[in-house]
Amino acid sequence: MVAILLIASAAADDYLDLVEGIEARRAALSHRWSTADPTDRPGLLAEARETVEHAIVEELLPAWRGTPWSFHGDAEAPGVEPVACGYYVTAILRDAGFRVERGRLARQASENIIRTLSPRPTIVHRIGRTAKASVEELADGVYIAGLDYHTGFVVIEEGAARFCDSSYVDPVAVTCQPVAESVSFSSNYRVFGPTTADETLERWLEGRPFSTVGGHR
Numbered sequence: 151m152v153a154i155l156l157i158a159s160a161a162a163d164d165y166l167d168l169v170e171g172i173e174a175r176r177a178a179l180s181h182r183w184s185t186a187d188p189t190d191r192p193g194l195l196a197e198a199r200e201t202v203e204h205a206i207v208e209e210l211l212p213a214w215r216g217t218p219w220s221f222h223g224d225a226e227a228p229g230v231e232p233v234a235c236g237y238y239v240t241a242i243l244r245d246a247g248f249r250v251e252r253g254r255l256a257r258q259a260s261e262n263i264i265r266t267l268s269p270r271p272t273i274v275h276r277i278g279r280t281a282k283a284s285v286e287e288l289a290d291g292v293y294i295a296g297l298d299y300h301t302g303f304v305v306i307e308e309g310a311a312r313f314c315d316s317s318y319v320d321p322v323a324v325t326c327q328p329v330a331e332s333v334s335f336s337s338n339y340r341v342f343g344p345t346t347a348d349e350t351l352e353r354w355l356e357g358r359p360f361s362t363v364g365g366h367r
Contacts, residue, residue: 162229165229168209168210168245169245172205172245172246172247176247176354176357179355180357182194183198184356195352199346202345202346202354203291203292205246205247206292207292207305207307210242211242211305211326217231217232217323217324218230219234220233224256234316235300235302235316236255236301237256237316238316239294239302242303243255243267243294246345249358250359251359258364260294260341261341262363268350269347272344273342274341275340276341277338277340279340281330281332284340285304288304290306290309291306291345292304293305293306293344293345294343295315296340296343299337300337302314302335304329311328312326313326313334313335315334317333317334318334
């Protein structure tokens with residue numbers, strides 16, 4: 151038991167270092183953004199987009215993989231404590247540097263999580279489509295995905311789409327799978343919101359909070 155606790159503590163320290171590194175990169179970009187000429191800002195937005203997507207895809211999603219699922223799980227960091235789907239999504243957003251109300255946001259319907267972060271014109275709805283068809287027209291990037299009763303991230307790279315979620319079906323843990331193979335991606339209704347729309351990135355760069363859309367839950 152002591153050995154398990156020591157391993158968990160070391161993993162938590164490693165994760166904290168990872169999150170602090172992401173925040174340091176956000177802060178450096180934020181300083182450059184605040185002093186940039188208007189002509190330089192499109193380039194900084196592109197750099198911010200690359201930074202956020204790298205942080206989510208290459209650092210945060212792999213760190214959480216294997217963390218067990220529980221309907222009431224609200225783990226603050228990956229490891230042995232369980233995490234529900236909404237708490238998983240909102241932890242990733244928070245740790246990527248988005249100033250979200252993690253606890254309140256995690257308890258919202260999945261579309262409200264999306265509407266909190268993504269501007270309405272960028273949100274895409276798909277009804278009655280197969281898993282593969284629902285993502286075919288989406289550009290490469292990282293999306294929050296809202297399903298009938300579930301949420302997670304869709305990551306599209308070179309046209310290949312994966313669903314990353316805290317899955318309530320086998321393996322009953324955080325996983326990333328091709329959308330066509332993911333049982334937990336099954337849904338009649340799907341909605342997608344990009345994590346790196348320009349308006350979203352500007353708020354990320356400026357460290358401004360995202361007001362939770364939805365009722366008090």
